[in-house]
Amino acid sequence: MKKQALEDRRESLGNTVAAGIRRLLVEGAFTPGQRLSEVALCERLGVSRNTLREAFRTLAHEGLVTHQPHRGVFVTSPDAASIVEIYRLRRFIECRALSEAWPSHPAVREMRVAVDEAHARSEQQDWLAVGTANMAFHGAIVALADSPRLNGFFRQILAELRLAFGLMSDKEWLHAPYVDMNRQVLETFEASDTKAAVALLEQYLAQSERVVLAAWERQVAT
Amino acid sequence: MKKQALEDRRESLGNTVAAGIRRLLVEGAFTPGQRLSEVALCERLGVSRNTLREAFRTLAHEGLVTHQPHRGVFVTSPDAASIVEIYRLRRFIECRALSEAWPSHPAVREMRVAVDEAHARSEQQDWLAVGTANMAFHGAIVALADSPRLNGFFRQILAELRLAFGLMSDKEWLHAPYVDMNRQVLETFEASDTKAAVALLEQYLAQSERVVLAAWERQVAT
DNA sequence: CCCGTGTTGATTGTTCAACAATAGCCCCGA
DNA sequence: TCGGGGCTATTGTTGAACAATCAACACGGG
Structure with missing residues (x-):
């Protein structure tokens, strides 16, 4: 075999x-x-x-x-309601995890690794790998909360969201803009300005939701 | 067969x-x-x-x-860390769901049904059924958030917590005090005093955590 | 032409029996 | 006491078999 x-x-x-x-x-x-x-x-x-x-x-x-x-x-064929729900949960979970994070938590290193990885893959135009690295970045944010059960749940909804990404063709437009935003969130957080980092993250998520929803609606039109 | x-x-x-x-x-x-x-x-x-x-x-x-x-x-043999983690998640999820709830959400009716059921079973001293009804009450609180995925996740950690309940013998002490507290939370919420209801719920959860942890430590001592 | 209705073929649901692979145990010897 | 070697019970995986169900199609009546 x-x-x-x-x-x-x-x-x-x-x-x-x-x-x-x-x-x-x-x-x-x-x-x-x-x-x-x-x-x-x-x-x-x-x-x-x-x-x-x-x-x-x-x-x-x-x-x-x-x-x-x-x-x-x-x-699973994701619908608009699922996308909206998942982004609502992401804002709920990620922002809370980041805002209450211990500044020198080990997961911060994971965030840095993910940002560097995303940057490297982005230069190679390997958008699939960029998406994976971005997912790892947000997974690391949730890991700041030190809850294995929450980590598992978050990994799950992120995988489901990524299924929706598969519907769309513009992988570059879908992932590329966020590697710099990720870096910005990380560096703002490392500068001990947690509040600003959370605000950036929230803005990031809102923008991502708009892009994904728009692409989804363009998809169902065809 | x-x-x-x-x-x-x-x-x-x-x-x-x-x-x-x-x-x-x-x-x-x-x-x-x-x-x-x-x-x-x-x-x-x-x-x-x-x-x-x-x-x-x-x-x-x-x-x-x-x-x-x-x-x-x-x-699964729950340890103290799991109990603490689950209660942290419960406070995180339940309080947020209740505080942002739409006052006339359909799940409020489920909360009422669960409270009544718990009261009835409590008079019959059927503590297992009281525990089930209490679980349904808190599940209904989370249902206020209108997120199927969150509902599933919450049901899961609640089932895991209940596994820990199985360790303890004092079922009455474990469930009975909370049927009145549940009713109080519900009626405060129905009186449109959301903030007070959330405070009550938070206090409820903290007390429950203390009782469960204490019982757990008494258990491992034997 | 349209509409139920049985029939049929394909796919899933479940069981069973067999073998491979591994972990735990007992016994043995140094 | 400790380490090693095999034995046994249990799990991991397979393949085949049969039952249950669904989807499509042909058929006959209106």
Whole structure:
């Protein structure tokens, strides 16, 4: 078979498969609303149906696919309400985490790493990697709150949001403007001006929401 | 076999099994840290190992059980850090939801129903049902925010907290004092004094945290 | 032409049996 | 007491089989 293609794996195969499908999803390899056939996918991935079903259950729990009984699993097709809701949650969570953050929290280093990574990838015009780095930046902001459960929840809604990104073609316009804004937020925060950093972040999120919503509406028009 | 015991079921068997185990967990039928053998449970529930594994994966995602590769699934044993974290999240989420709530939101009716139910069960001294009703009350508070994703996340951490309740014997002391406090919060909110209602809720949560933590420490001492 | 209605094919839901892989345990020897 | 080697029970994964359900289509009556 082709199992060894994904290294030795230290964890269960079901999780490995779920991670593989998750990557395919955020890379836009499937179109939203598309049905994922069990037999086709388990043949393509070289795993059995039972294992694939476990992976499906994981992804369904994360909201990346939706499961309809006796019909199959479908790539979640985000609607405008979901986008609005997710941005509302992001403002709620990120701003609070940043405003109450301990200035020398270890996650600040992660924020710096993510900003540098995004900048480097941006010069290579690798917009997919820029998006990943930006996600890591905002994940690091939430990590400031020191709540593993909140981290997991946030990672989940961010992955779902990224599914919506896959709908759009202008990856550059979608990610490029924010690498500098991220850096600005970080440096303002490092200058101990937390209040200003939060204001910047809030403005960042509002702008991002506008762009994403506009692109989404342009998408459904076609 | 014994499948029809749980009515006709409209959804998949895996979910039904997960719901059954979930109920057993919050009712305290298992002791935290206990290992749940696959063969023993699937024989007891009359389902196959694959189906039980799907249920396990669901519960592991919810944090009610933890899965250790090649060792099995164990009932999550909450520690003090988890209790503190969950109460921090509750204050974060519930207070915000209540403070920004639309006064005539449909979820207010759910809050009223939960308060009445808790009162009725309390007179019957059915403390397990009182706990369920109290959980429904706080779930309704979060529902004020109109965010399905937040609702799901909150339900999850509340279920995890309830796992900690299972550790303690004094169910009455754990639930009874709060049915009146819940009613007070609701009536203050209905009187359009949102600020006071939030203050009451915050005080409620702080007191509950103290009681649960104290009981938890008494528990580990034995 | 339109509309129920059965029939059929495909897909999912669930079970079962088998084997591989691993962790924990017991026993042994130094 | 400690470390090593195998034994056993349990989990991880597979493949096949059958039941249940859905979607599409053909058919016949109005």
